[in-house]
Amino acid sequence: xxxEPVLALRGISKRFGAVQxxxxxxxxxxxxxxxxxxxxxxxxxxxxVKAIAGVGPADEGVLAWQGKPVEIARPHDAQDLxxxxxxxxxxxxxxxxxxxxxxxxxxxxxxGVLDEVEMERRARELLSTLSIRxxxxxxxxxxxxxxxxxxxxxxxxxxxxxKLVILDEPTAALxxxxxxxxxxxxxxxxxxxxxxxxxxxxxxxVKAVADRVAVLRLGRNNGIFDVRTTSQEEIISAITGATDNxxxxxxxxxxxxxx
Amino acid sequence: xxxxxxxTNDAHGGEGTGGGGxxxxxxxxxxxxxxxxxxAVTVVDPRLLVRQEGFKxxxxxxxxxxxxxxxxxxxxxVGIAVIWAVFQWKDSAFLSPKNLSDLSILxxxxxxxxxxxVFVLLLGEIxxxxxxxxxxxxxxxxxxxxxxxxxxxxxxxAALAVGAALGAVHGFFFARIGVPAFVVTLAGxxxxxxxxxxxxxxxxxxxxxxxxxVRMLTDHYFSQLIAAYGAATVAVAGFFLAQxxxxxxxxxxxxxxxxxxxxxxxxxxxxxxxxxxxxRLNEYMGLPLALVIFVAVLVTLDFVVRRTPYGRKVIxxxxxxxAARRAGINVVAVRISVFAISGLMAAFGGLMIASRIGSASxxxxxxxxxxxxxxxxxxxxxxxxxxxxSVWSAMLGMLVIGSISSGMNLLGVANSVQYMITGAxxxxxxxxxxxxxxxxxxxxxx
Numbered sequence: 001x002x003x004e005p006v007l008a009l010r011g012i013s014k015r016f017g018a019v020q021x022x023x024x025x026x027x028x029x030x031x032x033x034x035x036x037x038x039x040x041x042x043x044x045x046x047x048x049v050k051a052i053a054g055v056g057p058a059d060e061g062v063l064a065w066q067g068k069p070v071e072i073a074r075p076h077d078a079q080d081l082x083x084x085x086x087x088x089x090x091x092x093x094x095x096x097x098x099x100x101x102x103x104x105x106x107x108x109x110x111x112g113v114l115d116e117v118e119m120e121r122r123a124r125e126l127l128s129t130l131s132i133r134x135x136x137x138x139x140x141x142x143x144x145x146x147x148x149x150x151x152x153x154x155x156x157x158x159x160x161x162x163k164l165v166i167l168d169e170p171t172a173a174l175x176x177x178x179x180x181x182x183x184x185x186x187x188x189x190x191x192x193x194x195x196x197x198x199x200x201x202x203x204x205x206v207k208a209v210a211d212r213v214a215v216l217r218l219g220r221n222n223g224i225f226d227v228r229t230t231s232q233e234e235i236i237s238a239i240t241g242a243t244d245n246x247x248x249x250x251x252x253x254x255x256x257x258x259x
Numbered sequence: 260x261x262x263x264x265x266x267t268n269d270a271h272g273g274e275g276t277g278g279g280g281x282x283x284x285x286x287x288x289x290x291x292x293x294x295x296x297x298x299a300v301t302v303v304d305p306r307l308l309v310r311q312e313g314f315k316x317x318x319x320x321x322x323x324x325x326x327x328x329x330x331x332x333x334x335x336x337v338g339i340a341v342i343w344a345v346f347q348w349k350d351s352a353f354l355s356p357k358n359l360s361d362l363s364i365l366x367x368x369x370x371x372x373x374x375x376x377v378f379v380l381l382l383g384e385i386x387x388x389x390x391x392x393x394x395x396x397x398x399x400x401x402x403x404x405x406x407x408x409x410x411x412x413x414x415x416x417a418a419l420a421v422g423a424a425l426g427a428v429h430g431f432f433f434a435r436i437g438v439p440a441f442v443v444t445l446a447g448x449x450x451x452x453x454x455x456x457x458x459x460x461x462x463x464x465x466x467x468x469x470x471x472x473v474r475m476l477t478d479h480y481f482s483q484l485i486a487a488y489g490a491a492t493v494a495v496a497g498f499f500l501a502q503x504x505x506x507x508x509x510x511x512x513x514x515x516x517x518x519x520x521x522x523x524x525x526x527x528x529x530x531x532x533x534x535x536x537x538x539r540l541n542e543y544m545g546l547p548l549a550l551v552i553f554v555a556v557l558v559t560l561d562f563v564v565r566r567t568p569y570g571r572k573v574i575x576x577x578x579x580x581x582a583a584r585r586a587g588i589n590v591v592a593v594r595i596s597v598f599a600i601s602g603l604m605a606a607f608g609g610l611m612i613a614s615r616i617g618s619a620s621x622x623x624x625x626x627x628x629x630x631x632x633x634x635x636x637x638x639x640x641x642x643x644x645x646x647x648x649s650v651w652s653a654m655l656g657m658l659v660i661g662s663i664s665s666g667m668n669l670l671g672v673a674n675s676v677q678y679m680i681t682g683a684x685x686x687x688x689x690x691x692x693x694x695x696x697x698x699x700x701x702x703x704x705x
Contacts, residue, residue, distance in 0.1 A: 091585045093578030095646035096571075104575055105586030113566050117505070121512045 004067055005030050006164050006195040007052070007083075012061035014047055021047045022058065022219045029164060029195040034186060036198045036206040036227075039216035040239055045199050048216065049166055052197075053085040054078040066163075084157035085166040090149055092156075094142040098134060099123045101141055102156050130155055130188055133181070147178020151185055164195040171205050183209050203232050215239055332640055334691045335655040338684070342659065346666035353666055356542035362665050363540070364477050366657035367549040368612035372632040373639075373653035374560060375426075375604030378597050380636055381564070383577045383645020384440040386601045388429060388447030389632055393609025394624020395455040396422045400473065400610060401465035401619035402458055411472050419606045425451060426602020430595035440598075448629070456621055464620040467613060475548065476614040482545035487537035490546060494533050494554075499526040549611065553654070556607075561650040573597055577646030608632075627678070634681065635660055638688040659684060 005028040014022040022044045029035050039045050050056035052063070054072040062069050065081050072078050078085070092101050099116070102123050108115045123137050132151045134144060141149060150170050157165055167186070171179045179202075186209045189196050200206050206213055207227055215222040215238040223238045236242070325333070346353040372389050379386040396418040404414035429447055433440045459465065467473055481487065502522045509516035540546050564570035572593050575583040584590050612628075613619050637643060638659050639652025660681055667677045 089581070091579065091582040093575045093582045093646070095578035096575060100571065100575075104571070104582070105588060107568050107571060109568065114568065114571060116566075117508050117512060117514065120509075120514050124514060 005064070006066060008062075008064040008067075009048075009052070010062045010064065012048065012051060012058045012063070014044075014051060014056070014058050014060075020219055022051070024220065025061070025216070026221055027214055027224075029197055031163065031195050032190055032193045033212070034190050034196040034198055034210045036200055036210035036213045037216065038200060038203075038206060038213055038235065038239055039222075042218075043216040043239075044219040045216055046168070047219075049085065049168060049197070049199065052078065053083060053166060079160060079162075082161070082163040083166065084160055084162035084164070086150075086153050086157050086168065086170065088168045088172065090153040092141045092149060092153060095140055097140055098127075098137045098144075098152055101152060102126070102159060104156075106159070126155055126158060130158070130185060132185065145175075145178060147174050147181045150174065150178070150182050154182070154185055154189075158189075162194065164197065165189055166197045166199075168199050169201065170198070171200060171202055179205065203236065206235070207232060217241055332649075332651070332655060334688070334695075335639055335652075335659065338638075338687075339655070339658050339662065342662045342666070346662065346669070350666070350669045352669055354539075356539050358665060358669070359536075359539050360480075360543040360547060362658075362661050363536075363550040364547050364615065365665065366654070366661040367477065367553040368608050368615060369628060369631050369635065369660075370553055370653050370657040371556065371608030371611055372605050372628070373608075373635040373657060374556060374650055375601035375608075376632050376636045377639075377641050377648055377650055377653050378560075378564075378573065378604075379440075379601045380641045380643060381573050381577045381645060381648055382594065382597050384433070384594075384597075385633070385643075386426075386429065386440065386444045386598065386605075387629060388425070388444040388451060389601060389605035389608075390624040390626075390629035391448050391451035391455065392422050392425050392602050392605040392624070393612065393628065394619075395425070395451045395458070396606030396609040397613035397619040397623045398455045398458045398465075400613065401467060404471070404473075405465045405467065406462075415473065415610065418610060419603060422606020422609070423599045423603040426605070427595055427599040429602070430598030433598065434591040434594035452625065455624065459619065459621055464618050466618045469617070473610060473614045474617065476552065476611055477547070477549045478614075479548040480545040481548065481551075484541050484545075487541050487546040488534070490551065491530075491533040491537040495526060495530045498529055502526070549615075552611075556604075557650055557654055564650055569593075569596075574646055631657075631660055631681075634685045637692075638685060640688075640692070642692065643689075656688075 007027075007029045009025055009027040012022055012025040012027075013020070025044075025048060027035070027037075027048075037045050037048065047056065051058040052072065054075045054077050057073050063072055064070070070077075070081060072081070072083075075085075093104065096104065099120050103119050108118050108122070110118065120137060127134065127137065130151075132148075132155055134148050134152065141152065144152065154165070154167065154170070170182050170186070174182065183205060186196060186198060190209075190211075198206070198210060210227050213225045213227055213230070213235055215225070215235065217239065218241075222241075225235055225238070324331070343354065352358060372393055375389060376386060399421050400414045400418040403409040403417055404411050409417075425447065429440070429443045432438045432443045499522065502517065502525065503519075506516040506519070506522060537546070540550075564573065572583065572588045575586065575588060576590060576593055580590060583593075609624060613623060616623075635656030636648070636653055637656065639649075639654070639656030641648025641652045663681055663684065664677055667680070
């Protein structure tokens with residue numbers, strides 16, 4: 001079933017008090033596809049991600065996981081389905097080495113004792129399949145650069161064998177080379193047949209790795225574009241609402257009147 | 260990282276090893292580092308740490324660690340060597356079998372308390388109540404056993420339980436209610452000291468019978484020659500076997516392992532130290548039970564910290580509470596348990612001290628006992644900021660403090676000078692820690 005979306009959102013709405021944060025959002029992600037989620041500050045990207053990850057469930061709408069409607073009320077539900085989320089603050093322990101961080105909270109035991117050998121073997125295997133380069137798996141996270149930390153955090157999310165990975169601003173605050181490393185990793189996730197939702201502010205990154213771009217503006221869908229056939233300017237104007245001129249406004253108004 | 264890295268790579272390719280100091284300092288990567296630098300992954304980065312096989316690689320690694328500020332226990336061990344050399348030069352009685360044997364017993368009591376402190380420091384917190392808790396535990400034992408006539412075993416268990424329970428109370432107020440540990444344990448320092456005075460009542464000092472089990476803790480020696488040498492052999496053989504089996508298992512699954520030469524060198528160093536200690540102890544009265552207990556506790560708790568899921572949770576909490584919470588670690592439970600361990604070890608230490616003195620007095624657990632216990636953990640190399648340290652630092656730090664006080668007593672130096680010197684040593688230890696951490700950061704090994 002190559003065409004069935006791993007995750008489909010239909011009519012997702014979310015309200016915080018007087019603020020309508022999300023209104024009737026539609027989004028589909030397929031296996032082996034990178035969907036970039038872009039939008040200005042306050043467009044509702046984080047709210048949408050929280051709804052998918054179970055941190056802040058949606059008020060209305062349907063989440064369909066591999067075609068079946070599901071309820072995601074807690075982060076645990078999302079993890080059980082196979083949704084891994086890497087948040088912007090990576091939540092790694094600086095003082096523990098790479099292997100320890102990868103397996104933090106799900107250590108492999110052997111007769112009740114940490115099985116460092118098996119964990120190191122699995123860590124090396126995982127890092128090498130993702131072609132992640134770090135100085136050593138036995139140095140503390142504090143010694144790694146920002147990009148290397150990001151790759152470790154992403155690799156960590158892979159341990160649960162997810163089907164969908166959500167990356168929240170993975171390249172923010174990274175240098176050129178480090179950004180390249182992270183983007184390489186995103187491509188490798190896609191090659192392994194995972195669905196990826198990538199939140200980013202950086203159009204160059206989006207153009208480089210994403211297949212489709214979903215634009216949110218003021219809590220609404222503002223177009224889903226194919227990256228190959230869309231220019232950067234078109235996407236940016238969808239984000240900023242530069243298309244929002246007198247003509248479109250009149251159209252919208254007449255549309256509302258027709259309802 | 261690829262498992263098959265080029266072996267000919269220099270083990271320490273440049274001093275600035277690691278991927279640059281921080282994210283703002285983009286490393287001089289390949290020139291074509293565009294958004295998608297696919298070719299980059301196939302090239303072995305010259306900055307990667309590749310440990311050479313064999314003994315030379317071990318030496319190189321050691322030198323690299325020293326230069327980048329990863330000093331480990333080296334400063335303390337050098338410090339102990341210097342202190343011993345100076346005192347031995349001033350007074351040849353310092354390294355005499357009797358003095359060393361007494362020292363090994365002396366460090367046990369405060370050392371036990373210090374072990375509990377190490378746990379709390381690993382969490383990034385502090386426990387100021389351990390002195391009072393140790394005094395209260397000793398008083399509990401003495402009152403129950405000597406005054407009330409409760410069987411000694413029951414009294415010992417009760418004293419230890421009191422320590423653990425009081426620690427858990429501190430932990431509860433800290434972890435559940437959110438009161439800073441500093442304040443909770445400061446309150447404990449005052450309150451438990453008051454409770455101890457009340458429990459002891461008007462009699463003040465309660466002597467412990469000379470032939471009791473508690474007295475035996477510090478005045479029993481395994482006087483047969485074989486005891487000390489046997490224990491030393493067990494320790495060395497155990498160390499070698501553990502390292503060798505681990506290395507073999509690593510080799511079997513194809514991940515880097517310690518070469519046999521390195522294991523042999525480590526074992527040899529340990530063997531020299533352990534057999535020298537055994538020889539000196541046998542020159543006097545044999546292997547003291549107190550030392551056996553102390554080392555057994557250290558080995559056990561070191562294992563708990565480094566090799567069990569529980570220890571990993573403690574260290575994770577010391578590194579980042581948020582990361583630990585998201586990894587599904589029960590933060591409140593771990594915090595309470597660590598304070599309970601601290602209380603338990605304080606009670607244990609209190610019993611050892613009461614055993615050495617032969618009584619539970621109103622002065623027990625007061626004075627500079629608390630400060631010595633904290634100083635020992637820090638001098639031994641456990642960070643005050645959480646997440647870094649080892650249980651063994653309690654022993655190393657106590658060796659420094661105990662050696663200074665024992666040497667000064669031999670030389671007839673006044674207490675006033677001892678305190679000043681111990682203070683200076685503590686400062687030096689923290690300075691070394693801070694400087695080495697700064698070096699580590701600039702070498703990309705924060």
